[in-house]
Amino acid sequence: xxxxxxxxxxILLPSNKVKDFRITxxxxxxxxxxxxxxxxxxxxxxxxxxxxxxLRRGSTGEGTWALPGGHVxxxxxxxxxxxxxxxxxxxxxxxxxxxKVIYWDNAIDLDKNYHYVTGFVVCNAGEQEPTNLEPNKCxxxxxxxxxxxxxxxxxESIS
Numbered sequence: 005x006x007x008x009x010x011x012x013x014x015i016l017l018p019s020n021k022v023k024d025f026r027i028t029x030x031x032x033x034x035x036x037x038x039x040x041x042x043x044x045x046x047x048x049x050x051x052x053x054x055x056x057x058x059l060r061r062g063s064t065g066e067g068t069w070a071l072p073g074g075h076v077x078x079x080x081x082x083x084x085x086x087x088x089x090x091x092x093x094x095x096x097x098x099x100x101x102x103x104k105v106i107y108w109d110n111a112i113d114l115d116k117n118y119h120y121v122t123g124f125v126v127c128n129a130g131e132q133e134p135t136n137l138e139p140n141k142c143x144x145x146x147x148x149x150x151x152x153x154x155x156x157x158x159x160e161s162i163s
Contacts, residue, residue, distance in 0.1 A: 026038065026039030026040070026041075026075055026120075027039065034117055035117060036117040036118075036119075037116075037117060037118045037119070037120075038119045038120070039075060039119075039120045039121070040075070040076045040120070040121045040122070040123075041073060041074060041075050041076060041120060041121070041122045041123075042073045042074060042075075042076055042082060042085045042086050042089060042122065042123050042124070042125060043070075043071040043072075043073040043122055043123075043124045043125070044071055044072045044073050044086045044089060044090050044103075044124075044125050044126075044127065045071060045106070045124065045125070045126040045127070046071075046072065046090060046094075046096065046098075046126075046127055046128070046129050047126065047127070047128045047129065048128065048129045048130070048131075048132075048147060049128065049129075049130050049131055050131050050133075050147075051147035053149055053150055054147040054148055054149055054150060055071070055147070055148060055150045056071075056072065056094065056096075056129070056134060056145055056146070056147055056148075057069040057070060057071065057145070057146055057148045058070055058071075058072060058093070058094075058136075058142040058143070058144065058145045058146075059142060059143040059144055059146075060141070060142060060143075061140070061141060061142060061143050062140055062141055069146075069148065071124075072089055072090050072093045072094055072145075073086075073089050073122075074089040074092075074093075076123075081100075082103075082105050082123045082125060083100045083103040083104070083105070083125060084100055085123075086098070086103045086125040086127065087099070087100050087103055087127075090127070092137060092138070093137055093138050093141075093142065094134035094135060094136075094137065094145055095134065095135040095137055096129045096132045096133075096134055097132065098127045098128075098129065102127050102128060103125050103126075103127040104125060104126055104127070105123050105124070105125050106124055106125065106126050107123075107124050108121065108122065108123055108124070109121070109122045109124070
């Protein structure tokens with residue numbers, strides 16, 4: 005069957021299921037996953053050339069270092085998603101005007117019926133230090149050196 009000629013099915017979800025912009029639906033007998041997320045590069049005046057990373061637990065990527073982030077809520081601006089997620093996970097308060105979208109990732113795995121769009125934001129925490137506010141999801145936060153020679157190195161500032 006040609007997917008371009010297939011009428012897409014509509015997925016109606018209860019309103020409490022669309023707070024996070026991630027959807028799982030079943031069509032053509034298979035489960036499909038789609039979502040929109042945010043990852044936040046937090047820079048620090050106290051920790052030059054570092055980015056804040058958390059050691060993941062209890063979810064995909066357990067045991068790996070990851071940026072703070074999460075899911076975009078319906079109708080939410082990406083900068084505000086970044087501010088909210090950073091605060092919920094680390095207690096660091098960021099002004100939305102201090103958050104800047106720097107790139108997008110469009111992760112598609114058709115073999116697993118998976119499609120996830122992630123915006124990446126950079127901001128500066130100033131002198132603030134993180135607190136682990138989600139110990140069931142993160143073993144702790146650390147300022148880690150960023151390889152300035154990497155092809156996708158962070159900008160020195162966001163101004």
